[in-house]
Amino acid sequence: VCGKEFILGVKINSADFQQGGFSEEESAQIIKSLDEAQQLDFVEVSGGTLENPKAKSPVIRESTQKREGFFLEFAQKVIKELKHVHLMLTGGLRSIDCMNATLQEGVSLIGVARPFAYQPDWPNQMLSGKIE
Numbered sequence: 001v002c003g004k005e006f007i008l009g010v011k012i013n014s015a016d017f018q019q020g021g022f023s024e025e026e027s028a029q030i031i032k033s034l035d036e037a038q039q040l041d042f043v044e045v046s047g048g049t050l051e052n053p054k055a056k057s058p059v060i061r062e063s064t065q066k067r068e069g070f071f072l073e074f075a076q077k078v079i080k081e082l083k084h085v086h087l088m089l090t091g092g093l094r095s096i097d098c099m100n101a102t103l104q105e106g107v108s109l110i111g112v113a114r115p116f117a118y119q120p121d122w123p124n125q126m127l128s129g130k131i132e
Contacts, residue, residue, distance in 0.1 A: 009042040009088065010034065014074040017047065028078050035085045044088035044111055045078070047071050068098040072105065079106045095132055 002008055012030060016022045022030075031043050047070060070091035079087050090111030093099050099110050115122040125131045 007041045009040055009044055011044040011046060011090075014045050014047040014071045024074055024077075027074075028081070031078050032081050035082045038084045040085050042086040042088050042109060044090055044109070045071050045075055046090040046111070047074075068092050068094055069102055072102060072107075075102075075107055076105055096126060097132070 012027055013022050014027050015024045027045075031045075034040055034043055069089065071089060075087055075089050086108035087106070088109035088111050089102055089107045090113065093102060093110055093112060094115065102110060112122075119125070122131065
């Protein structure tokens, strides 16, 4: 059991993108239930699964590379219903402009992982203006 000073969050897929997996509607309902329970500080929204072969592919489609904020549209729908928890968004956020726009939409936290794996100095480069 954690005290109130301990930040507690949960990560959930917006959808699993596979047969028999979570749909966006199911995910939204779970997030709403978590919000109503008032036991968490934030919910992190991501998507997909390692079981999905596309997640394992080293080839990234050009349309995916150009698009940022893979799950922003889902987050925009869900965030309107939240009263108690903050929303964290992970997936495809790469530029300062997109991150700032995402925060303007009401998202409280930005999750970034892949850029750190490929470029450990990524935050310093972004803050210094070398990466936009």
